[in-house]
Amino acid sequence: MFRSVWRILTTVIFGITSMGAVLFFLFFYFGRGLPDYQFLRDYQPHVASRFYTNDYQLFKEHAKEKRIFVAIENIPPLLVQAFLSAEDKNFYYHPGVDLFSVLRAALNNTFKGAWNGKALGASTITQQVAKNFLVGNERSFDRKFREAIMSMRLEMALPKERILELYLNQIYLGMGSYGVAAAAQTYFGKSLDKLTIAECAFLASLPKAPATYHPIKEQKRAKARRDWVVGRLAEDNIISTQETQEAQKDPFKITLDSSFVVNADYFGEEVRREIMQRFGENVLYTGGLSVFTTLDPSLQRGADKSLRKGLEEYDRRHGWRGPVAKITQLDQSAWIKDLNKIAAVPGMGNSKLAVVLAISSDKEAKIGFANGGVSSLFLTGLEWARLSKSDGTQGPEIKKVTEVLAPGDVVLVNNIASPGKPPVYELHQIPAVSGGIVVMDADTGNVLAMTGGYSFEISQFNCATQAWRQPGSAFKPFVYLAAMEKGYTPETLINDAPITLSLGPGLGVYSPKNITHRSYGPSPMRIGIEKSYNLMTVRLAHQIGMQPVKSVATRFGVADDMPLHLSNSLGAKETTVLRLTTAYAMIVNGGKKIGPNLIKQVQDRNGQVIYQLQTQYGGLLGPESKELLNNWHDVEEQPLPELTDERKQIIDTKFAESMTTMLEAVVERGTGKKLQPLMAQYNIKLGGKTGSTNDCKDAWFMGFIRYPNGRTLIVGVFVGFPTPQTLGTHQGADETGTRVALPVFGHFVREVFDKT
Numbered sequence: 001m002f003r004s005v006w007r008i009l010t011t012v013i014f015g016i017t018s019m020g021a022v023l024f025f026l027f028f029y030f031g032r033g034l035p036d037y038q039f040l041r042d043y044q045p046h047v048a049s050r051f052y053t054n055d056y057q058l059f060k061e062h063a064k065e066k067r068i069f070v071a072i073e074n075i076p077p078l079l080v081q082a083f084l085s086a087e088d089k090n091f092y093y094h095p096g097v098d099l100f101s102v103l104r105a106a107l108n109n110t111f112k113g114a115w116n117g118k119a120l121g122a123s124t125i126t127q128q129v130a131k132n133f134l135v136g137n138e139r140s141f142d143r144k145f146r147e148a149i150m151s152m153r154l155e156m157a158l159p160k161e162r163i164l165e166l167y168l169n170q171i172y173l174g175m176g177s178y179g180v181a182a183a184a185q186t187y188f189g190k191s192l193d194k195l196t197i198a199e200c201a202f203l204a205s206l207p208k209a210p211a212t213y214h215p216i217k218e219q220k221r222a223k224a225r226r227d228w229v230v231g232r233l234a235e236d237n238i239i240s241t242q243e244t245q246e247a248q249k250d251p252f253k254i255t256l257d258s259s260f261v262v263n264a265d266y267f268g269e270e271v272r273r274e275i276m277q278r279f280g281e282n283v284l285y286t287g288g289l290s291v292f293t294t295l296d297p298s299l300q301r302g303a304d305k306s307l308r309k310g311l312e313e314y315d316r317r318h319g320w321r322g323p324v325a326k327i328t329q330l331d332q333s334a335w336i337k338d339l340n341k342i343a344a345v346p347g348m349g350n351s352k353l354a355v356v357l358a359i360s361s362d363k364e365a366k367i368g369f370a371n372g373g374v375s376s377l378f379l380t381g382l383e384w385a386r387l388s389k390s391d392g393t394q395g396p397e398i399k400k401v402t403e404v405l406a407p408g409d410v411v412l413v414n415n416i417a418s419p420g421k422p423p424v425y426e427l428h429q430i431p432a433v434s435g436g437i438v439v440m441d442a443d444t445g446n447v448l449a450m451t452g453g454y455s456f457e458i459s460q461f462n463c464a465t466q467a468w469r470q471p472g473s474a475f476k477p478f479v480y481l482a483a484m485e486k487g488y489t490p491e492t493l494i495n496d497a498p499i500t501l502s503l504g505p506g507l508g509v510y511s512p513k514n515i516t517h518r519s520y521g522p523s524p525m526r527i528g529i530e531k532s533y534n535l536m537t538v539r540l541a542h543q544i545g546m547q548p549v550k551s552v553a554t555r556f557g558v559a560d561d562m563p564l565h566l567s568n569s570l571g572a573k574e575t576t577v578l579r580l581t582t583a584y585a586m587i588v589n590g591g592k593k594i595g596p597n598l599i600k601q602v603q604d605r606n607g608q609v610i611y612q613l614q615t616q617y618g619g620l621l622g623p624e625s626k627e628l629l630n631n632w633h634d635v636e637e638q639p640l641p642e643l644t645d646e647r648k649q650i651i652d653t654k655f656a657e658s659m660t661t662m663l664e665a666v667v668e669r670g671t672g673k674k675l676q677p678l679m680a681q682y683n684i685k686l687g688g689k690t691g692s693t694n695d696c697k698d699a700w701f702m703g704f705i706r707y708p709n710g711r712t713l714i715v716g717v718f719v720g721f722p723t724p725q726t727l728g729t730h731q732g733a734d735e736t737g738t739r740v741a742l743p744v745f746g747h748f749v750r751e752v753f754d755k756t
Helices: 001-032 075-089 100-109 123-136 143-155 160-170 180-187 197-204 219-235 242-247 265-279 279-287 298-315 332-341 472-485 527-531 536-544 544-555 566-570 577-588 623-630 630-637 653-669 673-682 742-754
Strands: 049-052 060-062 288-293 352-361 366-370 374-378 409-415 425-428 435-439 445-449 493-496 519-523 600-603 609-612 686-694 699-706 712-720
Touching: 001 242, 049 265, 060 265, 060 544, 060 653, 075 123, 075 160, 075 197, 123 160, 123 742, 160 180, 180 197, 197 219, 197 242, 197 609, 219 242, 219 435, 242 742, 265 279, 265 288, 265 445, 265 600, 279 577, 288 332, 298 409, 298 712, 332 366, 374 425, 374 445, 409 673, 425 673, 445 630, 472 527, 472 536, 472 544, 472 566, 472 577, 472 653, 472 686, 472 699, 493 527, 519 527, 527 536, 527 653, 527 673, 536 544, 536 566, 544 566, 566 577, 577 653, 577 699, 653 673, 653 686, 673 742, 712 742
Parallel strands: 049 288
Antiparallel strands: 049 060, 288 600, 352 366, 352 409, 366 374, 409 425, 435 445, 435 712, 493 519, 600 609, 686 699, 699 712
């Protein structure tokens, strides 16, 4: 008896010793070379940088991984419990590996897996953290063993709450979202504290396989998984029976990210470039910066609509360029299928693709949409599509639909009916011409809106900042400012008469012309701005010399190094819309040096201010002021800082004010007089200057709006083709700044003041 007991005891001891030796060997063997996990104590994950408007609306996000880091104490307990119930019920009780779950999974996968084809997993949350951060996701026994070892080491080194925090902020939850906060924003447009039980359960259902439970493509499967998680919460006594029933009956509705309510692609891209230049690419895409910009959402919407409308008006004056595509089979089963195969047209926005199914009469075409719907396009919706002739005139009026469309044509149409009314469709085409618009506060230099083309989808090239084009007559104010510095006044008579100047041996002569091909004799200098006289301007530049003109142009930032050619007095030296808008702002604000500013403040991921405009007039804050900003709770105990105007005076105030008055006269009785009715309509003061170049390749209007309260906005507009070519003529009239760019400014004024 004793011997039998001794044998059994010896066998058990030997078995335990052998197993311990084997486990020690395995831990030693697979534990060699494992990465250091200590960095996870202070680990800061990659966090998206976010751009905000001047009223704190989110409008852009840049990240390698879309993530919003949230401390564990700020994650709702219900959401935490949903993940625990779904992924690791025993999280707070196991040492990193859940042996019970491993045994259960082994038995299930051995005896049941062959029958139902479903395998159970046994990875704990700690193991998932180890996999995601340290050992990778290779499908092998070696990796699983290393993962288990690392998990137990993590449990000894880190508190449970830190492991859970890392998990909930790092895990991928589909649709480009990393972490629960980003996923809540992506799927529901909500912050974590606003999530319902059903929404918490859905997020907790995703770690297993985000693509398998895609809320749109796999809605039925996703709802079933969500309801399963709700059931697990009930089993763990986290929610009541009534809450369970209500959550499982909750309609499975996903509200995809609606955070970007402001569309400002060109502005956002300029901010992105500036942030990269200041802080580097890595900080931008992983550092979690909060960038507070000068963007005004209302003015940005007005700028977008105004530029698009102006470009469309110009484009329509030059005729219809034909359908997007053709469909040959027009029986219903075929045309719907074929129409759905046609790719969306870049820049189409809210327009719809439609196929002409039949011509019902001279005044009506039947059109079909990709969803199978059928409607009508009437003659009134395509009367603009007249033939454009090479001499700039238009062909005869459109009297029949067949003069423009034929069955099988695939075209773009817009619904121009008021909201709530039956649709009324109009033929549409994407303009070939482009342009840019900048809206700036004249006192601060803050850029309030910027649009660099008809659509960012068509081209990311920003015509407001990257297109270096000749400003033409929009440059003339700087010639006249140079003359005032030389003693001239607005009433000084300058002879507007033909002038021929030698360009030097073998270079010929320079003989400019007025746009009217007439001359007007001796006239007050201010008339040169009002009526945009070329002959007077060149004669004036010749009298004072081009060096003073260059000096003024350099001080105002129009050009950095302008050759001393007389042709540059008429705007032959290239500049950009942003530069010229800033220069006009400095005229109108009394000659003070300003911006342009796109960024007001930048905070790091911890909310510390790392960049700040010094005052409303620009510049950086010193270390003392930054410290005050970062310790804002002490502000009440600090004396208020003195606000001083640190803007540099770049030209005498009286000259700037005289030029501002001359620019106002352009609208009152000069080349901008088409805008005059707007001043009385909206109780505002307007001024500005048109600009056109030889062959009408570039059209400009640089305008300003002065509110009754004294606030002044500068609005710079440029229109031209991406590759310079003439804008041509229309019905015998040149497509100048007055005809092409000035209407964009007028549209902007109406957009802004009709909304207020």
